[in-house]
Amino acid sequence: MIRIRADLHVHTVLSPCAEVEMIPPLIVREALDLGINLIAITDHNSSANIESVQKAAKGTTLSIIPGMELQTREEVHVLCLFDTLEQIKTWQKIVEASMPDILNDIEHFGEQFVVDETGDFIRREERLLITSSDLTLTEAYNKVTELGGWLVPAHVNRKMNGLLSILGFVPMDIPIDVLEISRHLQPAEAYKKFPQIKNYPLLQDGDVHILGDFAGTNEFILNNISIQELRMAVHQQEGRSHRILN
Amino acid sequence: MNLQQIIDQLELTVLTEKKDFSSIEPTSGYTSDLLSCVMAGAAHGSIWITLQAHNNIVAVAALLETCAVIITEGSMPDASTISRANKEGIVLLSTPQQSFPIVGKLWEMGLRA
Numbered sequence A: 001m002i003r004i005r006a007d008l009h010v011h012t013v014l015s016p017c018a019e020v021e022m023i024p025p026l027i028v029r030e031a032l033d034l035g036i037n038l039i040a041i042t043d044h045n046s047s048a049n050i051e052s053v054q055k056a057a058k059g060t061t062l063s064i065i066p067g068m069e070l071q072t073r074e075e076v077h078v079l080c081l082f083d084t085l086e087q088i089k090t091w092q093k094i095v096e097a098s099m100p101d102i103l104n105d106i107e108h109f110g111e112q113f114v115v116d117e118t119g120d121f122i123r124r125e126e127r128l129l130i131t132s133s134d135l136t137l138t139e140a141y142n143k144v145t146e147l148g149g150w151l152v153p154a155h156v157n158r159k160m161n162g163l164l165s166i167l168g169f170v171p172m173d174i175p176i177d178v179l180e181i182s183r184h185l186q187p188a189e190a191y192k193k194f195p196q197i198k199n200y201p202l203l204q205d206g207d208v209h210i211l212g213d214f215a216g217t218n219e220f221i222l223n224n225i226s227i228q229e230l231r232m233a234v235h236q237q238e239g240r241s242h243r244i245l246n
Numbered sequence B: 001m002n003l004q005q006i007i008d009q010l011e012l013t014v015l016t017e018k019k020d021f022s023s024i025e026p027t028s029g030y031t032s033d034l035l036s037c038v039m040a041g042a043a044h045g046s047i048w049i050t051l052q053a054h055n056n057i058v059a060v061a062a063l064l065e066t067c068a069v070i071i072t073e074g075s076m077p078d079a080s081t082i083s084r085a086n087k088e089g090i091v092l093l094s095t096p097q098q099s100f101p102i103v104g105k106l107w108e109m110g111l112r113a
Helices: A024-033 A050-057 A085-097 A137-146 A163-167 A187-193 A227-234 B003-009 B035-041 B056-063 B079-088 B099-108
Strands: A002-010 A038-044 A063-071 A077-081 A113-115 A121-124 A150-153 A179-182 A202-205 A218-222 A241-244 B029-031 B047-050 B068-071 B092-094
Touching (some): A038 A077, A050 A085, A063 A085, A202 A218, A202 A241, A218 A227, A227 A241, B047 B099, B056 B079
Parallel strands (some): A179 A202, B029 B047
Antiparallel strands (some): A113 A121
């Protein structure tokens, strides 16, 4: 078994709301400096910078999970986490087909850069990424699961785009098995504030938009790094475990 | 004013099973798309205007004993949401119009918050 410290919600310069410092080499260095061994790259409705961060982390002790922060039709933000780039590329195509054709207004939303592993400019993403996909939460859950991924409602405590604010409680028509809370909120406080989530295990992530946002408070005990192992850990199964560090 | 008059005047489509709508009278109106706000703010027996078509609207409507839900902008609940509404006795109505004109017309008809 290995002990892993993880932050599963990290944006890059592809997300218009992320700072320009969120480039692959700086993300990798900051995570390593903080003793973090695992991060998920989760840009808004896009996966274009994941491979560059993986390349930047090559030869280090940091592993990168391919992910995306999807905004569903209901405006709920959910993390879609996968094992492989192939899986997320398939998912990317589904999401792209479900996005409205709105161009990014750089003045209002910020730049959306696709970069290489050194952080050098490759291209601008022209379509606005922070808007709702046409996929419902149920459709997204079913598709992500079918592809072998893990759908985790993001920052459920947040008023903006948080599941509990928008939908009131965790929907029963899909078997969501874990929820993410913000780094400012302790799990005990979350359960107290939202009694409707008492039966769900929690992940805590930084929702990292600037280097100073890293939380790294998820501690996993795993056999190896995979979605299945992470899932088993949050459910404390077969010797795997997860806890949120103070 | 009863629900049948509202359905007729606003030209609403009834998504759930037909019943005697003329015997149902809304106490008041409420509008929001955030279900957390609806649960906290809507009065019992009110008519709720929203463009949110997610399955969870049925449970919220049942909790508040909402007289009817008007789903705006042509937003469509899926089949399981409609069948759940039928099971719970919740009336779901649909309109291609936006929430603002719908609320305005209800106000003109004399409905208040």
